[in-house]
Amino acid sequence: MSSAQEIASTDVAPDERFELTRKLTAAVLYAVDREDQAQLADLMEPLHAADIADLLEQINAYDRKRLIQLYGREFEGEILSELDENIREEVIAILNPVVLAEAVRDLESDDVVDLIEDLEEPQQEAILEALEDSDRIAVEQSMSFPENSAGRLMQREVVMAPEHWNVGQVIDFMRESDDLPEQFYHVVLVDPRLRPVGNVTLGRIMGSPRNVQISDLMEETFEAFSADLDEEDVAYAFNQYHLISAPVVDGNGRLVGVITIDDAMAVLDEEHEEDILRLAGVGEESSLSDRVMDTTKKRFPWLAVNLVTAILASLVIAQFEETIAGFVALAVLMPIVASMGGNAGTQSLTVAVRALATRDLTGSNVWRVIRRETLVGLINGAVFAIVMALIGIVWFGSPLLGAVIAISMVINLVVAGLAGTIIPIVLDKLKIDPALASGAFVTTVTDVVGFFAFLGLAAMILL
Amino acid sequence: MSSAQEIASTDVAPDERFELTRKLTAAVLYAVDREDQAQLADLMEPLHAADIADLLEQINAYDRKRLIQLYGREFEGEILSELDENIREEVIAILNPVVLAEAVRDLESDDVVDLIEDLEEPQQEAILEALEDSDRIAVEQSMSFPENSAGRLMQREVVMAPEHWNVGQVIDFMRESDDLPEQFYHVVLVDPRLRPVGNVTLGRIMGSPRNVQISDLMEETFEAFSADLDEEDVAYAFNQYHLISAPVVDGNGRLVGVITIDDAMAVLDEEHEEDILRLAGVGEESSLSDRVMDTTKKRFPWLAVNLVTAILASLVIAQFEETIAGFVALAVLMPIVASMGGNAGTQSLTVAVRALATRDLTGSNVWRVIRRETLVGLINGAVFAIVMALIGIVWFGSPLLGAVIAISMVINLVVAGLAGTIIPIVLDKLKIDPALASGAFVTTVTDVVGFFAFLGLAAMILL
Numbered sequence A, B: 001m002s003s004a005q006e007i008a009s010t011d012v013a014p015d016e017r018f019e020l021t022r023k024l025t026a027a028v029l030y031a032v033d034r035e036d037q038a039q040l041a042d043l044m045e046p047l048h049a050a051d052i053a054d055l056l057e058q059i060n061a062y063d064r065k066r067l068i069q070l071y072g073r074e075f076e077g078e079i080l081s082e083l084d085e086n087i088r089e090e091v092i093a094i095l096n097p098v099v100l101a102e103a104v105r106d107l108e109s110d111d112v113v114d115l116i117e118d119l120e121e122p123q124q125e126a127i128l129e130a131l132e133d134s135d136r137i138a139v140e141q142s143m144s145f146p147e148n149s150a151g152r153l154m155q156r157e158v159v160m161a162p163e164h165w166n167v168g169q170v171i172d173f174m175r176e177s178d179d180l181p182e183q184f185y186h187v188v189l190v191d192p193r194l195r196p197v198g199n200v201t202l203g204r205i206m207g208s209p210r211n212v213q214i215s216d217l218m219e220e221t222f223e224a225f226s227a228d229l230d231e232e233d234v235a236y237a238f239n240q241y242h243l244i245s246a247p248v249v250d251g252n253g254r255l256v257g258v259i260t261i262d263d264a265m266a267v268l269d270e271e272h273e274e275d276i277l278r279l280a281g282v283g284e285e286s287s288l289s290d291r292v293m294d295t296t297k298k299r300f301p302w303l304a305v306n307l308v309t310a311i312l313a314s315l316v317i318a319q320f321e322e323t324i325a326g327f328v329a330l331a332v333l334m335p336i337v338a339s340m341g342g343n344a345g346t347q348s349l350t351v352a353v354r355a356l357a358t359r360d361l362t363g364s365n366v367w368r369v370i371r372r373e374t375l376v377g378l379i380n381g382a383v384f385a386i387v388m389a390l391i392g393i394v395w396f397g398s399p400l401l402g403a404v405i406a407i408s409m410v411i412n413l414v415v416a417g418l419a420g421t422i423i424p425i426v427l428d429k430l431k432i433d434p435a436l437a438s439g440a441f442v443t444t445v446t447d448v449v450g451f452f453a454f455l456g457l458a459a460m461i462l463l
Helices: A003-009 A024-031 A037-044 A049-060 A062-074 A075-080 A084-092 A097-105 A109-116 A121-130 A133-143 A167-174 A202-206 A231-241 A263-280 A293-319 A321-326 A329-357 A366-397 A399-429 A434-461 B002-007 B023-032 B039-043 B048-058 B062-072 B077-082 B083-092 B097-105 B108-116 B121-130 B135-144 B166-178 B202-206 B231-241 B261-279 B290-316 B319-324 B329-357 B365-398 B399-429 B434-461
Strands: A160-162 A186-190 A196-201 A243-251 A254-258 B161-162 B188-191 B198-199 B244-247 B254-260
Touching: A024 A037, A024 A049, A024 A062, A037 A062, A049 A062, A049 A075, A049 A084, A049 B231, A062 A084, A062 A097, A075 A084, A075 A097, A075 A109, A075 B166, A084 A121, A084 A399, A097 A121, A109 A121, A109 A133, A121 A133, A121 A196, A133 A186, A160 A167, A167 A202, A167 B202, A186 A202, A186 A254, A196 A202, A196 A243, A196 B121, A202 B166, A202 B202, A231 A263, A231 B048, A231 B261, A254 A263, A263 A329, A263 A434, A263 B231, A263 B261, A263 B329, A293 A321, A293 A434, A293 B135, A293 B329, A293 B365, A321 A329, A321 A434, A329 A366, A329 A399, A329 B108, A329 B261, A329 B290, A329 B434, A366 A399, A366 B002, A366 B290, A399 A434, A434 B329, B002 B290, B023 B039, B039 B062, B048 B062, B048 B083, B062 B083, B077 B097, B077 B108, B077 B121, B097 B121, B108 B121, B108 B135, B121 B135, B161 B166, B166 B202, B188 B202, B188 B254, B198 B202, B198 B244, B231 B244, B231 B261, B254 B261, B261 B329, B261 B434, B290 B319, B290 B434, B319 B329, B319 B365, B319 B434, B329 B365, B329 B399, B329 B434, B365 B399, B399 B434
Parallel strands: A160 A186, B161 B188
Antiparallel strands: A186 A196, A243 A254, B188 B198, B244 B254
């Protein structure tokens, strides 16, 4: 029986879709209520640290505190690594200093860096002090690289070999080494000045006779990253070139660490999360475990921006108060034009923001993309113009009203396609994250143009 | 010097952010124009297949065809794997059948499956016929598993060893085997009935003396996936448990293949892309290389849905034509209430959709989340109510109008928080992708409630 099946068959473990069951959470909370340490340990034992972290995030702060205190010394460092940042700080504050020290000592240097970089000074120091000297120095060196850089992402534990060795020498070296990293996938070949020259996968080493030159086994695709490269670029390269691990070099090109695919995957995941949340105007690093006031504060600025754009739109409407007073049907229909423009603009801008993130929108195709979006707006605009003209005629019995709404629909959908593409591109050129700011700008444009075109045409044609 | 630096220093290769430069594209197109095969080969030689695929996507169809024909036999299978689906079909149709056959023969079975599963029957068969018998059978077996399942994702090339072997036996076995997979990270230990019992990393094997029992080196975390499990669940487990590779088993629990992290990363990436595009109401599998008519058709349905919801909102407004005619300021201000509700609703629903996708929103915390979103709506609603009341008073000199807009703002933001959370959860329960449909429902609710509350209150209070 497979492990996935085994897990599914035990009653309280994560279900076959790897989701924490309500039953498990209830059983854990019951054990906490009864202060039954043995039962709690039993329930938690089969869980992966990532699942324990999820469980801690899903219960409330009061239960969380009691659970952690009852769980005591069983608390592993990996759980901390898996926790959402805001819960992590809370948990570190609850943990007994001895337990905390033990927990962080088990972690690899890159995980410790990830853990402490967002903590407040006193918590950072408590953890650094808990580390052994050599680990602390490794962590402090990583912390000396800029935030979100390859240097922060890498682990210092690297398996390297001189490029002139043969397979037998590499294998003997590894057998003799007593602190190989937990996970590694390549031996990095270095020149005499410790500069990486290539990667050899462990599989190829194991599949080759001892007398083969190790440099004959080098992989074709090889990327080495400068330690101050942005982690976003690192993640992109991992994804684009299907890297599994890659060396990191300092300013002199010397090997200082290695980044593995799981770290790159985590960065990619964060970037996606950030993009989705930013596109929706939700403050960064929002999570389900945020408290009410934090959430309120994070969302407020985006709503405030939206209020400003909505007021701009209202100012446009206010210019046509007389027109509306003379023909109230305009008030009924005007949100349709604005809404369709907003929707079409969001479609275009989302595609553009994604393409910029995946680096598929470049100088080579930018004009083709702008032309395409404009044409798409024109065609869809024309179709909906006909639909709306018919609605105008049937509902309000006015062909002229139908014409007004039809023309303004075409105008607004073309503008939506243009604005939805050009605004993200311009923001990107200005080094402003297009995911963050495009929405507000595009909606302002489509609202203003939508109301202005519709009411302006109405004022000219109908009155 | 590192490879990344080397690449950056050559003039036409992808830049230091791994983006194709306009210069490179221009140089390639110039070589194509002059039909200079040698120059083209020189330019393309340093490029990774993924970059060549990007380049092909960024140029227009006419240039693409000429480039591929000039490039001829140099065309590698990996380029096909990296191409967007719609461009892929086009390229396969252009490729000389002999070149195509050679190209696909180099691919691993999972890449061939990925390549052909979206092709039309005749193209599928052309590729299957090009494969060697053993590969074709492997591909056909994978194709027998449901779409988007672990069985389709896995590669059939597995390195396994009986659990009773020792390290020396495993190494000797690998040395003697002459077709080890290109990339593998674990030896899968199996029982006598070929059921996987655990994974051993290559690093641990290489770091251990020959006489150590291989089963003593098994990793603690071990997941085996059933071949018919959804690839989405596979990707989730890889991400959650930091897996690097995992065995796939058939209905009898027997090892049939292995999934590696790069495949899982690709799935995760697709899912994210899908979520972002669906949230924005852009048809699935949209890409920058889609043609105008395809794009228009994909976006049309979402705009049509939006039109229906906009008309619903208009019907609400139509009920209050008289109210508006009596007090035209209402027409000026009413879009603000709806727009703020729409924005707040989108914030809540995006957080909920993300949390459902990452399986952080479960039975254990659903009520807490709903309560939180409602409170956030209430607090932000109250703040903006005050702001709007002041604007109502200052702009229109009417405290009563200020009261109307303030009250309706609070109502709509609370409703937005509720609808933005409950609608995705209900859709998810009904097995409808919440990313796909939530937006339309939530906006309908916030539009209808926004206009109804504002105009209804106005009718009661102001007239």
